[in-house]
Amino acid sequence: MWSNKYMKKILCLILIIFVCFILTSCGKKEVESRYDKIIKRDYLIAGVKTDSIPFGFINNETQQPDGFDIDVVKYIAQDILGSDRKIEFVSVTPENRIEKLTSGEVDIIAATMSATPQRQYLIDVSEPYFIAGQTALVKQDSDIYTFADLKTKTIIVILGTTAEKNIRRIIPMAKIIGYTNYTEAFDAFLNGKGDAISTDNTILSGFLSEHPEYRMLKNKISKEPYVIGIRQPDENEDDKLKRNIDIIITRMHKDGTLRQLKEKWNLK
Numbered sequence: 523m524w525s526n527k528y529m530k531k532i533l534c535l536i537l538i539i540f541v542c543f544i545l546t547s548c549g550k551k552e553v554e555s556r557y558d559k560i561i562k563r564d565y566l567i568a569g570v571k572t573d574s575i576p577f578g579f580i581n582n583e584t585q586q587p588d589g590f591d592i593d594v595v596k597y598i599a600q601d602i603l604g605s606d607r608k609i610e611f612v613s614v615t616p617e618n619r620i621e622k623l624t625s626g627e628v629d630i631i632a633a634t635m636s637a638t639p640q641r642q643y644l645i646d647v648s649e650p651y652f653i654a655g656q657t658a659l660v661k662q663d664s665d666i667y668t669f670a671d672l673k674t675k676t677i678i679v680i681l682g683t684t685a686e687k688n689i690r691r692i693i694p695m696a697k698i699i700g701y702t703n704y705t706e707a708f709d710a711f712l713n714g715k716g717d718a719i720s721t722d723n724t725i726l727s728g729f730l731s732e733h734p735e736y737r738m739l740k741n742k743i744s745k746e747p748y749v750i751g752i753r754q755p756d757e758n759e760d761d762k763l764k765r766n767i768d769i770i771i772t773r774m775h776k777d778g779t780l781r782q783l784k785e786k787w788n789l790k
């Protein structure tokens with residue numbers, strides 16, 4: 523038989539463990555996840571581009587956002603909420619998209635955004651859903667054929683893009699003019715403000731399809747994996763939204779949806 527003294531010690535130990543358990547579970551109060559908030563709200567708030575044909579732009583006929591990124595968001599909404607109409611679109615630019623996400627104004631961003639280590643320090647990102655590459659546009663009759671030829675030229679970039687960073691790093695001698703959005707940047711380019719405009723081949727192709735008087739440089743100087751941006755969960759918040767979006771993107775690769783979207787939007 524156990525002695526009374528021994529029993530008391532065991533009871534004391536059980537009591538201490540119980541108190542510790544209560545205290546730690548009180549401190550770790552689960553925060554409602556972004557995913558659960560979306561389900562409760564019953565619509566998704568997505569930050570998208572409105573000036574980047576064919577990924578995110580305003581359709582002239584419907585006056586609604588349209589493009590590859592918009593189709594990806596619709597697929598996600600269909601999966602999470604059972605309808606591709608349960609979406610509120612918010613227009614974002616490369617310069618403000620991360621801020622709109624971290625402030626909680628939007629749930630996700632699908633805005634031709636490449637994954638980079640610096641961005642992944644601030645936000646979570648999904649699996650890539652498209653791979654683009656940086657290049658540049660020049661006039662058909664220009665004597666510029668490579669990025670080396672741009673060394674002493676004036677280059678238009680969009681502020682906050684990987685393209686801006688790469689140009690500053692690779693050709694620091696070049697004169698750079700930056701704009702916050704593509705509408706202003708392409709207008710400036712059309713008005714002869716720069717010898718070249720540099721960003722992803724995808725967005726430049728969209729512009730080129732309407733402006734055959736320009737041509738694209740043959741070489742790409744980067745790989746741009748487009749990802750969905752997701753806010754990093756708060757302490758004690760579940761990362762259910764990121765986990766679900768990764769599953770959805772993986773399925774979109776497997777079931778041929780992304781291949782069909784490439785065909786639909788005429789992308790290689």
Ligand code: GLU
Binds near residue numbers: 684
């Ligand atoms: N994909 C590049 C980036 O994330 C440039 C295109 C853009 O976002 O406008 O910065």
